[in-house]
Amino acid sequence: MAENAESRGTIARLSTTDADFDTTLEALLAWEGVSDAQVRQRVDEILHAVRTRGDAALVETSNRFDRLSVSSMAELTLDKARLRQAHDGLPAEQRDALALAAERIRAYHEHQKPESWQYTEANGTVLGQKVTPLDRAGIYVPGGKAAYPSSVLMNAIPAHVAGVSEIVMVVPTPDGVLNELVLAAAYLAGVDQVFTVGGAQAVAALAYGTESVPRVDKIVGPGNIYVATAKRAVFGQVGIDMIAGPSEILVLSDGGTDPEWLAMDLFSQAEHDEDAQAILVSWDADHIADVEAAIERLLPTMEREPIIRASLEKRGALIACADREEALALANRIAPEHLELSVDDPESLLPGIRHAGAIFMGRYTAEALGDYCAGPNHVLPTSGTARFSSPLGVYDFQKRSSIIHCSAEGASTLGRTASVLARGESLTAHARSAENRIRKD
Ligand SMILES: NC(=O)c1ccc[n+]([C@@H]2O[C@H](COP(=O)([O-])OP(=O)(O)OC[C@H]3O[C@@H](n4cnc5c(N)ncnc54)[C@H](O)[C@@H]3O)[C@@H](O)[C@H]2O)c1
Numbered sequence: 235m236a237e238n239a240e241s242r243g244t245i246a247r248l249s250t251t252d253a254d255f256d257t258t259l260e261a262l263l264a265w266e267g268v269s270d271a272q273v274r275q276r277v278d279e280i281l282h283a284v285r286t287r288g289d290a291a292l293v294e295t296s297n298r299f300d301r302l303s304v305s306s307m308a309e310l311t312l313d314k315a316r317l318r319q320a321h322d323g324l325p326a327e328q329r330d331a332l333a334l335a336a337e338r339i340r341a342y343h344e345h346q347k348p349e350s351w352q353y354t355e356a357n358g359t360v361l362g363q364k365v366t367p368l369d370r371a372g373i374y375v376p377g378g379k380a381a382y383p384s385s386v387l388m389n390a391i392p393a394h395v396a397g398v399s400e401i402v403m404v405v406p407t408p409d410g411v412l413n414e415l416v417l418a419a420a421y422l423a424g425v426d427q428v429f430t431v432g433g434a435q436a437v438a439a440l441a442y443g444t445e446s447v448p449r450v451d452k453i454v455g456p457g458n459i460y461v462a463t464a465k466r467a468v469f470g471q472v473g474i475d476m477i478a479g480p481s482e483i484l485v486l487s488d489g490g491t492d493p494e495w496l497a498m499d500l501f502s503q504a505e506h507d508e509d510a511q512a513i514l515v516s517w518d519a520d521h522i523a524d525v526e527a528a529i530e531r532l533l534p535t536m537e538r539e540p541i542i543r544a545s546l547e548k549r550g551a552l553i554a555c556a557d558r559e560e561a562l563a564l565a566n567r568i569a570p571e572h573l574e575l576s577v578d579d580p581e582s583l584l585p586g587i588r589h590a591g592a593i594f595m596g597r598y599t600a601e602a603l604g605d606y607c608a609g610p611n612h613v614l615p616t617s618g619t620a621r622f623s624s625p626l627g628v629y630d631f632q633k634r635s636s637i638i639h640c641s642a643e644g645a646s647t648l649g650r651t652a653s654v655l656a657r658g659e660s661l662t663a664h665a666r667s668a669e670n671r672i673r674k675d
Pocket residue numbers: 276299300375376377378379380382385406407431432433434456457458459460461478479480481506507510612613614
């Protein structure tokens with residue numbers, strides 16, 4: 235629990251009028267995970283082993299960290315027939331839900347497709363930008379504490395929409411347990427190859443390539459601290475989407491939503507991880523007390539109670555503030571992964587929101603709908619990084635090249651300007667190269 239926080243139960247109660255509010259909030263928001271020296275050292279060792287010894291190290295580390303007993307990569311590789319078998323073997327209800335979610339996610343991401351563009355100047359010079367998909371993308375699907383078929387869809391579908399030629403998926407199978415929904419989702423989303431490896435070793439295999447795992451151009455997808463640390467370390471060798479930490483939710487409530495709904499919304503992210511963060515902000519003190527009572531009442535009924543309790547105790551908070559303006563300022567300061575505007579008129583608050591990974595508008599829009607099937611991506615910036623980054627999207631699987639096509643007249647005109655600037659930099663070859671194209675007549 236955050237130091238100095240007044241606590242009357244499982245979750246800290248704070249007020250913006252507390253003398254130590256700023257320091258208490260900063261302590262709650264800090265996520266120290268990624269800077270742990272011990273984790274970095276272990277990840278460096280794993281990366282080095284896989285880089286230098288390929289498949290052999292991948293097998294060894296998977297046996298060690300996922301409690302397997304395999305002897306070759308063949309046992310950690312799934313072909314398309316196996317993915318299809320998983321899909322066809324699902325109960326119809328699950329197969330239909332997966333298909334509907336995939337369809338909605340695809341439709342949303344189709345809207346994100348950027349177009350190549352160009353324009354022509356008066357002298358015939360053409361300038362533009364060409365958008366090209368990546369050749370090969372690696373998607374990391376987490377699988378340590380829970381299985382995430384929805385994350386398969388959220389990672390692979392935008393890659394597909396972007397036009398990526400080859401999608402390679404990695405997913406750990408702790409104790410050798412395969413999740414049929416995860417495999418079925420890979421089939422539906424058009425994943426080309428699946429390796430049942432996870433953690434830093436999977437990131438290393440995708441970044442460097444091994445005898446079995448092809449090296450990719452970019453690695454995307456969320457994961458735990460080992461995954462995040464490994465992605466940070468291989469950046470440069472390959473592209474990465476972002477460093478996504480534990481899940482977060484910030485609920486901004488005007489007091490009019492059923493406290494039990496809000497308690498469950500907070501639980502929905504807390505149940506991911508002991509390090510997940512769930513915060514409620516409201517200017518209605520009685521409502522905060524009601525939400526706290528609902529938390530205490532509902533918590534013992536939850537299957538993942540120990541994880542939720544640890545998360546709420548360690549990183550959760552119910553924050554009382556003065557009014558809507560102060561609530562908005564807090565939301566922007568926290569820059570949460572998920573922001574629920576649980577108010578009557580969310581449209582009036584929206585213009586004031588500047589930093590959030592995804593914004594859930596109104597009392598009916600539970601964050602959980604976004605996790606599975608609303609359509610937008612659930613891989614989102616965490617730990618305040620929504621100040622400068624965006625949801626995973628089609629744009630993460632594409633890059634842009636500039637197009638410059640000078641007419642003779644355009645080259646002559648630009649040549650004069652380039653020559654002056656190049657000589658100012660004492661780069662004579664640049665200057666003469668440009669001058670060669672200046673019309674002599
Ligand atoms: N932002 C999103 O879209 C999103 C979606 C789903 C999950 N998440 C988050 O992703 C995270 C998933 O974490 P997870 O642990 O469940 O799965 P994970 O797949 O990220 O990590 C599991 C792997 O970590 C490695 N590992 C575990 N302990 C280790 C150790 N002591 N030394 C070396 N390696 C070790 C193992 O190789 C294991 O396979 C959670 O924090 C969850 O909140 C985020």
